[in-house]
Amino acid sequence: MSKSKYDPIFEPIKIGNVEIKNRIAMAPMNMNYTGPQHYVSDQQLAYFAARAKGGTGLIITDAVFGVWHPTADTYRKYNNMRLDNELFVAGMSELAEHIHSFGAKVFVQMAVGPGRQGTSEMGAVQPVSASPIPYKTYPENLINGIEPFSMLRALGYQGELPVTDDIDELLSFANKVPGTHMNGETPREITVEEIQELVKEIGVGAKLAKRAGFDGVELHACHGYLIHSFFSHRSNRRTDQYGGSFENRIRFLLECLRSMRKYVGPDYAIGVRFSASDNLPEGFDEHFAKRLAKRCEEEGVNYIHLSDGSYEKMNNFLPNEEALTIDKSAVINQGLNIPLICPSVHNPDNVVDALTKGKADMISIGRGLIAEPEWVNKVKEGRIKEIIRCTRCNKGCISRFVLGLPCRCILNPTVGQERFIDEYMRRPILPLKKRVWQTLAEVGKEPSVPIKGLRPEDL
Ligand SMILES: Cc1cc2nc3c(=O)[nH]c(=O)nc-3n(C[C@H](O)[C@H](O)[C@H](O)COP(=O)(O)O)c2cc1C
Structure with a gap:
C-alpha cells in the first residue's frame, strides 16, 4: 500500500494481550438507547455495529452499572446498561459478539456510582460522596x-x-427549579463499610464482563463521579484512610482495580478512565493525574484513558474546542509505559500529530463518531473531505441525553435508527464458518456451494 501521512493512525497496538488494529477508540457515550430494565437493545447493537463497521479499532461501551448498590441508585434517572449480575450476561454477550463480528475489539466501561453528581429525584436515596459537599x-x-x-x-x-x-x-x-441538574444536592459522606461493598461488587462486575466475552474492562473514575470525588480536595475532606494524603485519596480507586484483577485473573485487560484535572481552585491538576497514571501502571493496569473536568467544569468534560486535553495528555504520557488514550481529537491531522509526538498512544472520539461512523475508513481511504465533522453543538446528543431522550445528531439523521438498516445486522461468526469449510475439505468435499454471508476475504 502506498504511504500516507495518516499511516500512524493505522499502526496496530496492544493493550495487555489485546491486539487493536488501529489507534482510534470510540469514546464511551450513553446515548439513551438502552432497553427497558437496563437490558441491551437491538438499537444499541446496530449503533455500535455502524462504528465498528466504520473501521474503529476499539469500541468502549458507555458506562454500565458494575454494581447494583443503594448508593448507586441515585443515577436511576439515566437508563444505563447493567452488568452487575448474572441476568445481564446473555444480553451483554450479544453486544460483545455483535461488535466482534464487525472486526473491532470491545471493552466495557463500568461505574460504581455517580457520587455527588447523582440525585434523589424519582424517589432515589440521598447521593453519597467522599464528603458532604455539593457540586456547583x-x-x-x-x-x-x-x-x-x-x-x-x-x-x-x-x-x-x-x-x-x-x-x-x-x-x-x-437551580431553584427541581430537575434541572444544574447544581448538586448536598451528598452524604459514604461509609467505609459501603466503600468495601462497592469494591467487592465491582470485582464481580468485571468477572461478568469477562464471561460475557468483552476483551477488557474500563473502570469509570472520571468526570466528578464517585471515585473522582475522592481524588479532589474540592470534594474530599475526609480524615480517615480515604482522605488527606495522595495514597489515601487514590485508595478507593486502587482497591477497585485490585478487586477487578482478583476476579478476572492476570491476563485480562483492565483500564481506568480518569480526568486529567479538575481545572478549578483546590482541585487536582495534570501532575496529580500523571502520578496517578504511574501508580496504576505499577498496579498492573493495562491502559489509561483520560478525560478532563466534571459537572463543575463541563467545558472540559465535553470540550467546545478541538484537542483540548492533548497538552495534559502529553505531560501524563511522559515516562508512562502503558498505552494512554487521549479524548476529543477529531481532526485526522491533529490525531497524527498527537501520536507521532508521543502525546498519546491512542485517541478516543465520541461525538465525532456520532456524526461520522465511517471516520476511520474515510481517513484510511484518503477521503478526508468526505468526513462529516462534528461541530460540537451538542444539540442532538448531550442536550437530549440530559432530558432522558435518545440522542440524535443534526449532521447524521441515521444515528439512533441503525436498527432499521440491514448492513448493521450481525455478520456471520467467522470461526464457525471456517470450521464448516475445513470439515468439508477434510471429508474431501469441495465447498462449492457458497455459504450464505461468507465472503472469500473472510477465509
Ligand atoms: C451523550 C454523551 C454521553 C456520554 N457518556 C459517557 C459515559 O458513559 N462515560 C464516559 O466516560 N464518558 C461519557 N461521555 C464523554 C465522552 O466519552 C467524551 O469524553 C466526550 O464526549 C468528549 O469527546 P468528543 O469531543 O470526542 O465527544 C459522554 C458524552 C456524550 C456526548
Whole structure:
C-alpha cells in the first residue's frame, strides 16, 4: 500500500494481550438507547455495529452499572446498561459478539456510582460522596447547547422566566427549579463499610464482563463521579484512610482495580478512565493525574484513558474546542509505559500529530463518531473531505441525553435508527464458518456451494 501521512493512525497496538488494529477508540457515550430494565437493545447493537463497521479499532461501551448498590441508585434517572449480575450476561454477550463480528475489539466501561453528581429525584436515596459537599455550576464552564432557559422549557417548566441577560441570575433561578441538574444536592459522606461493598461488587462486575466475552474492562473514575470525588480536595475532606494524603485519596480507586484483577485473573485487560484535572481552585491538576497514571501502571493496569473536568467544569468534560486535553495528555504520557488514550481529537491531522509526538498512544472520539461512523475508513481511504465533522453543538446528543431522550445528531439523521438498516445486522461468526469449510475439505468435499454471508476475504 502506498504511504500516507495518516499511516500512524493505522499502526496496530496492544493493550495487555489485546491486539487493536488501529489507534482510534470510540469514546464511551450513553446515548439513551438502552432497553427497558437496563437490558441491551437491538438499537444499541446496530449503533455500535455502524462504528465498528466504520473501521474503529476499539469500541468502549458507555458506562454500565458494575454494581447494583443503594448508593448507586441515585443515577436511576439515566437508563444505563447493567452488568452487575448474572441476568445481564446473555444480553451483554450479544453486544460483545455483535461488535466482534464487525472486526473491532470491545471493552466495557463500568461505574460504581455517580457520587455527588447523582440525585434523589424519582424517589432515589440521598447521593453519597467522599464528603458532604455539593457540586456547583459555573456559568463560564457551561457547554454549547446547554443554556438554562432552553433546559427549563425542555423540562416542561411553564412558569415565568426572569427577564435578564445576566447568566448568573439565570443560573441561580434555574437551580431553584427541581430537575434541572444544574447544581448538586448536598451528598452524604459514604461509609467505609459501603466503600468495601462497592469494591467487592465491582470485582464481580468485571468477572461478568469477562464471561460475557468483552476483551477488557474500563473502570469509570472520571468526570466528578464517585471515585473522582475522592481524588479532589474540592470534594474530599475526609480524615480517615480515604482522605488527606495522595495514597489515601487514590485508595478507593486502587482497591477497585485490585478487586477487578482478583476476579478476572492476570491476563485480562483492565483500564481506568480518569480526568486529567479538575481545572478549578483546590482541585487536582495534570501532575496529580500523571502520578496517578504511574501508580496504576505499577498496579498492573493495562491502559489509561483520560478525560478532563466534571459537572463543575463541563467545558472540559465535553470540550467546545478541538484537542483540548492533548497538552495534559502529553505531560501524563511522559515516562508512562502503558498505552494512554487521549479524548476529543477529531481532526485526522491533529490525531497524527498527537501520536507521532508521543502525546498519546491512542485517541478516543465520541461525538465525532456520532456524526461520522465511517471516520476511520474515510481517513484510511484518503477521503478526508468526505468526513462529516462534528461541530460540537451538542444539540442532538448531550442536550437530549440530559432530558432522558435518545440522542440524535443534526449532521447524521441515521444515528439512533441503525436498527432499521440491514448492513448493521450481525455478520456471520467467522470461526464457525471456517470450521464448516475445513470439515468439508477434510471429508474431501469441495465447498462449492457458497455459504450464505461468507465472503472469500473472510477465509
Ligand atoms: C451523550 C454523551 C454521553 C456520554 N457518556 C459517557 C459515559 O458513559 N462515560 C464516559 O466516560 N464518558 C461519557 N461521555 C464523554 C465522552 O466519552 C467524551 O469524553 C466526550 O464526549 C468528549 O469527546 P468528543 O469531543 O470526542 O465527544 C459522554 C458524552 C456524550 C456526548
